[in-house]
Amino acid sequence: MKVKFAVVALALSGLLFACNKDGYKKSDSGLLYKIYTDNKGEKIKEGDFVKVNLIYKTDSDSVLLNTYKMGRPYELIIQKSMFKGDMMDAFKMLCKDDSASFKILADSIFSPKFGMQKMPPFIKAGSYLTFVIKIVDVKTKVAMDAEATKAVDKFVTDSKLAFNKTASGLRYLVTTPAAAGTPVKLGDTVKVHYTGKLLDGTKFDSSEGRAPFELPVQKGVVIDGWVEALQLLKKGEKATVVIPAKLAYGEMGNGPIPPNSPLVFDLEIVDVKPATAAPVSAAK
Structure with missing residues (x-):
């Protein structure tokens, strides 16, 4: 039996294609990011197990997922980056207790490249989805x-x-x-x-x-x-x-x-x- 990643997990592999907006910086890999808490611990690496609290919302601030309300953090293993500037790269910028937000082009998240369903009608093409994250815990294998x-x-x-x-x-x-x-x-x-x-x-x-x-x-x-x-x-x-x-x-x-x-x-x-x-x- 294999565990299937939820929509959020696939979203975390999406590409970011935008220029800076709303105070976001752009990394060398193309990530749009805003760091709120930047600690000095060891950065997250491929293969690490991560617990993260996550708020996932649309450009109009409609919340699609909130792990705080769910009562438990989202859990994932950091994978090899599928594309330059995907969210696996984003996690590798952070360490335990860091918090940040990332903007992802909705079109990239719901791209056939990821085997995703058709973009829901309440999400507009060309809009951005925002992931506000707080790293709760990080453990190596x-x-x-x-x-x-x-x-x-x-x-x-x-x-x-x-x-x-x-x-x-x-x-x-x-x-x-x-x-x-x-x-x-x-x-x-x-x-x-x-x-x-x-x-x-x-x-x-x-x-x-x-x-x-x-x-x-x-x-x-x-x-x-x-x-x-x-x-x-x-x-x-x-x-x-x-x-x-x-x-x-x-x-x-x-x-x-x-x-x-x-x-x-x-x-x-x-x-x-x-x-x-x-x-x-x-x-x-």
Whole structure:
């Protein structure tokens, strides 16, 4: 499952084509910008995870998005600039706690180049959209990985349970062994009952009250942590697994799962259907 960026995310990749107006300066890359708070910290870099409060409005000051009213900042990973002067360049001018505004030509935001929908009728061609932003937090990928690892270590220590640890950092504990059960192998089809939780115990999904989840054990079907965890188990076994964020939904999260979240799953292997062996070619 992949997270889709909202309209705002696509807008943040738009080009700016205008000359200075309303006191805005123009950068070497063509950005129209106005810095309100300029701190001396390390500037944002490609690959950094950023939390930003954002007000997104039209030339007539009609507000299209306000994260302050939503009660939570917008979250994104800084990508490689698609074009000279796009908003990824804008973020790289700032650091934590900085605030600024940027003007973007509406025509560029709703350009087919970005796979965007047709420009809404309430936005005029040739007008500008303004993004007023406040950088709430900035974390490098290394820092985020270290933070997530520390959280998993604390969870395991606090549980006082003898979790096993794999080379990838996944933790697992078989709570109901089944010595004679069929081992799960890559390519097998399994039926699984599961409950998924965050480290703080918040449940985000479960098969409770439903038929078990049936799936092939292969990459791309489920998160990598599941592919690894299932192969550690046998039919009839129950286990608790703690999956590092990098083997789950990573820096972007997914729906109710926040970015950079390790996940805890209680799993029960209900059935295992071995993969069908490829037919042997007839001798010529």
